[in-house]
Amino acid sequence: MKTPQETVREGYDKLAAAYREHYAASHEAQYGGWLDDFERAVPPGRRVLELGCADGIPVARRLNPAYDYLGVDISPVQIAAAGRNVPGAPFRVADMTALAFPDGHFGGIVALYSLIHVPIAQQVPLIGKLARWLQPGGTLLVTVGHTAWTGTEDDWIVPGATMYWSHADAATYLTWFAEAGFSVQRNTFVPEGNGGHTLLRLRKETGG
Numbered sequence: 001m002k003t004p005q006e007t008v009r010e011g012y013d014k015l016a017a018a019y020r021e022h023y024a025a026s027h028e029a030q031y032g033g034w035l036d037d038f039e040r041a042v043p044p045g046r047r048v049l050e051l052g053c054a055d056g057i058p059v060a061r062r063l064n065p066a067y068d069y070l071g072v073d074i075s076p077v078q079i080a081a082a083g084r085n086v087p088g089a090p091f092r093v094a095d096m097t098a099l100a101f102p103d104g105h106f107g108g109i110v111a112l113y114s115l116i117h118v119p120i121a122q123q124v125p126l127i128g129k130l131a132r133w134l135q136p137g138g139t140l141l142v143t144v145g146h147t148a149w150t151g152t153e154d155d156w157i158v159p160g161a162t163m164y165w166s167h168a169d170a171a172t173y174l175t176w177f178a179e180a181g182f183s184v185q186r187n188t189f190v191p192e193g194n195g196g197h198t199l200l201r202l203r204k205e206t207g208g
């Protein structure tokens with residue numbers, strides 16, 4: 001029996017090339033404004049961590065080298081593509097739940113459509129770590145669920161690729177982030193098909 005993380009890694013290894021094509025148009029349209037927002041909140045030169053950086057487009061390409069950027073992804077195929085797309089930027093293959101950094105290490109963290117692949121029971125401790133890794137006043141730009149759902153889909157984007165997602169509803173996430181010491185700077189519903197996701201820009205306050 002595979003773990004959810006093994007399913008996700010194998011799935012993205014299979015569909016990495018197709019992912020870019022599938023989402024290129026919507027990402028192009030949406031991410032620019034979100035990153036403008038992030039850049040206004042995080043001074044240049046700060047350490048920035050991206051969780052689930054995929055092939056480095058568009059986030060790594062935009063944030064490196066203006067920031068001291070590090071991209072992490074569980075899929076070696078995605079990380080290999082990132083290395084080709086953004087030469088010279090530092091990337092690491094890792095499960096985001098297994099990472100360790102000193103407290104206050106980052107000025108910003110970006111996790112677009114990636115936290116939602118982590119089993120829900122592991123998300124609360126991870127959110128606590130994200131809060132600790134950020135310096136006070138640091139920014140977390142993150143996509144979370146809108147409605148609660150955990151499950152898999154076979155043949156997602158390409159035949160033979162199974163994908164796993166797990167997310168709570170938006171109100172539950174807002175509670176978890178508040179308990180971890182974040183304040184909400186932006187809360188946007190991002191429609192997709194019959195549903196959608198929640199984009200949050202959060203500020204790490206000193207408490208939490």
Ligand SMILES: C[S@@+](CC[C@H](N)C(=O)[O-])C[C@H]1O[C@@H](n2cnc3c(N)ncnc32)[C@H](O)[C@@H]1O
Nearest residue numbers: 012052054073074075094095096112113114117
């Ligand atoms: C839906 S894609 C989003 C990619 C990129 N952030 C974007 O918005 O275009 C999710 C990415 O998160 C990565 N990912 C999923 N679970 C992960 C985990 N536990 N640790 C690190 N990366 C993970 C996947 O391999 C995949 O590249």
